[in-house]
Amino acid sequence: MQGSIKADQFTFKNEVIDADGPVLVDFWADWCGPCHALAPALEEVAEEMAGRAKVVKVNVDEDRMLAATYQVMSIPNLLIFKDGEVVDNFVGVQPKEAIIERLEAHL
Template structure:
């Protein structure tokens, strides 16, 4: 079973905005090659930090309302939410250690 949570407009509030721990949200799409490049790193992070950070995957094609609400124009976009607020945001493919820098000081 994956440690990643699939995010939808139905569960976004509960899983992200009301989360007691920071949430790393990966805004991605099936056709996006850079998204596929970082997917293994995102999955490893979900597993490695599962008790300290939640990792959510949000498909921008299926959840376009949420993507536009957060101003997503390029993917992959990674956003870290803490206490229901956007704490960090970074666009583009990056190595795992760069992704970890987004949240390590928040957990």
């Protein structure tokens, strides 16, 4: 069983940019209530999509450079990367099924 992976400015390239297949990146913060509400659904997505897609979490307070690079202004902010490029972006709490549907569109 594979859950989400934590990434920072040092591991982001390896975990996201150079990854095979789509990667959902969750930009979040400890103080963000909606981020905590979304977390269980993201863990389920990571487990259900294991081997086909990856879920990576980036704490915006710990990695302000990454948040700035991808112009994250509101959180939770979910970006889907494929082949190193952002191919989808959505903000706010989403149902697990909607997240999976958006990821599957990039398989």
